[in-house]
Structure formats: structure tokens, C-alpha cells
Amino acid sequence: ExxxxxxxxxxxxxxxxxxxxxxxxxxxxxxxxxxxxRQMPGKGLEWMGIIYPGDxxxxxxxxxxxQVTISADKSISTAYLQWSSLRASxxxxxxCARSRTGDYxxxxxxxxxSS
Amino acid sequence: xxxxxxxxxSLSASVGDRVTITCRASQAISNYxxxxxxxxxxxxxxxxxxASSLHSGVPxxxxxxxxxxxxxxxxxxxxxxxxATYYCQHYDSYPYTFGxxxxxxxx
Numbered sequence: 734e735x736x737x738x739x740x741x742x743x744x745x746x747x748x749x750x751x752x753x754x755x756x757x758x759x760x761x762x763x764x765x766x767x768x769x770x771r772q773m774p775g776k777g778l779e780w781m782g783i784i785y786p787g788d789x790x791x792x793x794x795x796x797x798x799x800q801v802t803i804s805a806d807k808s809i810s811t812a813y814l815q816w817s818s819l820r821a822s823x824x825x826x827x828x829c830a831r832s833r834t835g836d837y838x839x840x841x842x843x844x845x846x847s848s
Numbered sequence: 849x850x851x852x853x854x855x856x857x858s859l860s861a862s863v864g865d866r867v868t869i870t871c872r873a874s875q876a877i878s879n880y881x882x883x884x885x886x887x888x889x890x891x892x893x894x895x896x897x898x899a900s901s902l903h904s905g906v907p908x909x910x911x912x913x914x915x916x917x918x919x920x921x922x923x924x925x926x927x928x929x930x931x932a933t934y935y936c937q938h939y940d941s942y943p944y945t946f947g948x949x950x951x952x953x954x955x
Contacts, residue, residue, distance in 0.1 A: 768944070770946075777935065777946060777949045778884075778886075778892065778937070778946040779946065780943060780944045780945055780946060783944070792942045792943070793943070794943035795943060796943075828892065833939040833944075834894065834897035834898075834939060835882055835884065835892070835894055835897075836894045836897065836903055837894070838891040838892055838893065838894070839891065840891055
């Protein structure tokens with residue numbers, strides 16, 4: 734069974750750093766892209782970027798390029814989304830999804846940034 | 849970036865109805881289009897990829913069509929569990945983008 738399991742909810746202060754994770758299981762982790770999607774409170778889905786764990790090829794939406802870093806550790810079948818300096822506007826649920834078509838999704842990680 | 853525009857933004861329908869949601873791309877994307885269903889407080893679920901191919905386990909009451917710039921998602925015989933928000937997303941070229949969503953509500 735394909736599963737993507739994301740790390741738990743985070744509460745951070747503005748300016749802090751954060752790295753959230755998405756662990757894949759039940760399939761060959763290095764053979765499928767993993768994408769990240771943001772959903773701000775009460776809003777729609779926004780595509781952030783995608784990584785191919787097999788060779789770490791990474792693509793970003795211009796809206797998020799330079800704001801976040803996407804990475805993966807294929808030895809532990811885990812993809813990451815990280816911020817070096819959080820803002821209040823980063824408060825959202827972040828989802829990972831497998832493949833270009835988003836065939837399987839993680840359960841989401843709620844990130845709250847507040848002073 | 850390719851812009852995806854869904855219509856309508858919201859839709860009221862009754863149990864048993866058949867509804868159609870439209871998604872238009874700002875430029876041709878061949879058939880590189882997916883549809884997702886999201887219920888409140890839940891992660892999105894894949895319904896359709898390749899514009900018309902059903903994801904495994906998705907009932908045949910869901911169907912998709914289109915190519916190029918114009919696409920539709922049709923849901924037949926609406927049941928209470930179908931009332932949700934639906935999103936289209938292209939994956940033709942980077943960056944991928946989503947439509948703004950269509951909220952399907954019970955009339």
C-alpha cells in the first residue's frame with residue numbers, strides 16, 4: 734500500500750527555521766516525483782515545487798523559489814520542505830503528493846507562525 | 849505560467865443530480881490534467897489523471913474529458929459523500945498550477 738506520512742504540526746515564531754518531512758512507503762521512492770502543495774487557511778491549493786528523489790532534480794514555482802527549499806534523502810525514503818526564516822504568512826497546511834499527477838497525498842502538516 | 853480557471857466557483861445540486869465542472873487552461877496542455885476532490889479538514893484525493901483516466905478505486909460515476917485548453921469533470925448520480933471542493937491541476941510544464949476550486953454544495 735502506497736503511503737505518504739508527514740511530520741506533525743508545528744508552531745513557530747517569525748524568523749525561526751523549520752524543516753517538515755514526508756516519508757514514502759509501499760513503492761520505489763526513487764522512481765516517483767514528490768511535490769509540495771500549500772493551502773492557506775480557507776483558501777485553495779497552491780503548487781510549490783517538486784523533486785525527483787532518484788537524482789534530486791528539483792523544480793520550484795516562481796512564487797516559492799528562494800522562499801523554501803525542497804530536498805530528499807532517498808536512503809530513508811523521505812522528502813523535506815524547509816524554511817530558513819518563517820513569516821506569519823507561511824501559516825498554512827502543507828501537503829506532499831506523489832508523482833506529477835498527485836496520485837497519493839500525505840495527510841498534511843499544519844504550520845502556524847505567530848509571535 | 850499557465851493559468852487554470854474553473855467554473856463555476858460554487859455549485860448547488862441535489863442528491864441524484866448530474867453535474868459538470870469546467871476547467872480552462874490559458875494555453876494548450878494536451879491532456880496533462882488532473883482532478884482532485886477535497887473534503888473539509890482532509891487531504892485532497894486524486895480522481896482523474898490524463899484528463900480522462902480514473903485513479904484506482906475511484907467510482908465510474910466520475911468522468912473527465914477534454915484536451916488542449918478545455919476540460920470537464922462530470923459527476924453522475926450525486927450522493928451525500930460527493931459534496932466537496934473539486935480542483936483541476938495541469939502538469940504540462942513547470943510550474944504546475946491549480947484551478948481556484950469549485951465548491952459543490954447540497955441544495
